[in-house]
Structure formats: structure tokens, C-alpha cells
Amino acid sequence: MPALYHHESSVLIIDMQTRLLPAIAGHQELVGCVERFAQAARLLDVPVLATEHCADKIGPTTDALTPHIDEVFQKTHFDATQEAGLTHFMRQGRHRVLLAGVESHICVLQTGLGLKRMGFEPVLVTDGVGSRQPSDREAALARWAHHGLEAVSSEMALFEWMGTPAHPCFREVLALLKGAPEQSSQ
Numbered sequence: 001m002p003a004l005y006h007h008e009s010s011v012l013i014i015d016m017q018t019r020l021l022p023a024i025a026g027h028q029e030l031v032g033c034v035e036r037f038a039q040a041a042r043l044l045d046v047p048v049l050a051t052e053h054c055a056d057k058i059g060p061t062t063d064a065l066t067p068h069i070d071e072v073f074q075k076t077h078f079d080a081t082q083e084a085g086l087t088h089f090m091r092q093g094r095h096r097v098l099l100a101g102v103e104s105h106i107c108v109l110q111t112g113l114g115l116k117r118m119g120f121e122p123v124l125v126t127d128g129v130g131s132r133q134p135s136d137r138e139a140a141l142a143r144w145a146h147h148g149l150e151a152v153s154s155e156m157a158l159f160e161w162m163g164t165p166a167h168p169c170f171r172e173v174l175a176l177l178k179g180a181p182e183q184s185s186q
Contacts, residue, residue, distance in 0.1 A: 006161035010094040011041045011125075013050040013069065014080070014101030014108045018059035023132050024102050030130045031064050034100045037128055037154040038068035040173045041098075044161045047091045049073065051080050053107060078107045081114030096121045098157055100128030105140035112149060124151040 013034060021027045038048045050061055050069045054076055061072060073080065073089045080086055090097070097120050101108050108129050112122040124144050131137040144151055152160075158173055167173075 006044045006046050008094060009096040009098060009123075009157075009161065010047040010049060010091045011038060011098045011100065012080075012111070013038065013048065013061075013065060014099060014111055015051055015053045015058070015103070016062050016065055016101050017052055017055065018062055020053075020058045020102060021062055024130045025132060025134050025137070026130060030102075030128070031062055033154060034125075034128045035064045035068065036176045036179070037100060037125065037158070038065060040154075040158050040169075040176050041161075042068055042070075043169045043172055043176075044158070044167075046161065047094060049089065049091070051075050051101075051107070051111070053078070079110035079114040080107070081111060081118055087118070090120070095119070096123060098123045098125050098152070100125040100154075102129065103131040103136065104129035105131050105136040105143075109140045109143060112144065113147065116147070116149065122149055123157070124149065125154050125157065126151050127153050 016034060024030060041048050048069050050072045052061055052072055052074055055074060075083045077083055097115055099108055099112050099122055112124060115122040126141065129137065155177060162170055162173060
């Protein structure tokens, strides 16, 4: 797979909504990871977009993420690509779309597969996705790989976007990452 370049990438955060998140396994750690990733992406001039699924029922995007999101797209389909207007919502020239959010085996997976069909290059941010059941998250990762789609950790993406410690935002991004709690080995 080619390297990730920040000028070709955007981030799409799927359905990180207030009434859904408490049901997601490890949701507090997940929100923290996605928050740091989104904040760092914006420092690196990578657009951060989000979807909300049936916001009237599931609530808005969690407050921890809203300051780091450029725009929110409302949807009723699990696969956001089935919604009219998504292609206009996606950023022009940003064909690599890094996906984070919930639930990894439903909306994240279906949207990723839909983006591939549309000609985008979806990339799963593995530490930025979750499901109610860990087994469903693992099944989503396996299916993602089965379809030959790329997967990265949030740190992999950020360091590829910077390319060098001489990058002007390196210290700020590093400080965000160092503020991260220790990850358990799974």
C-alpha cells in the first residue's frame, strides 16, 4: 500500500453519538483515542468529517469530539454512501478516507465497503473503532482484511502524515500522543 499523505487524506468519524457510546465496549478509551486522532489530524490540515445516524433517536456527536470536527453529515442508512449528497460532503481530492467510529461491524464496515465501491481508498483506524461486543469488532477487522482494505493505527497515520520529526507540528502531535493513557496489549 502507498504511504498516507495528509494532502490526499480525510478522516471520517462514524456515529460517535451520545446515546450509543455508553453501550460500546471500552467507550471511554475509544472516545479519547478518536479525540486525540481528530485533534492531531486538524493540526496537520487533514479535514475531519463525521456522520450521525438518526440523531433524533441516538443523540448528537459526543461533546469531546465536536470541537475537532469540520462538518457533520446526517444519515439514516447504516452505509453512509447510500445517502444522497455524501459525495458532495466528502472533500474534493481527498481520496484516502480514514474511518473511525462505531459500530465497527455495522456502520463503519458498510460505509468503508461503500466508499471502496465509489472509488475512494478507505483505511480503517483500528484503535479508533468499537462495537458493543469485542467479538463483533474482531469480526469487522477480519472482514475488512478479507476485502483487502488497508488498516492502520492512529499513530501510524499521524507519523506517516508528518513524515519527519522536522514537521512544524511534530511536537504538538507528540504531546497529544504522550497524553494518551497506556494501551493494554490485546
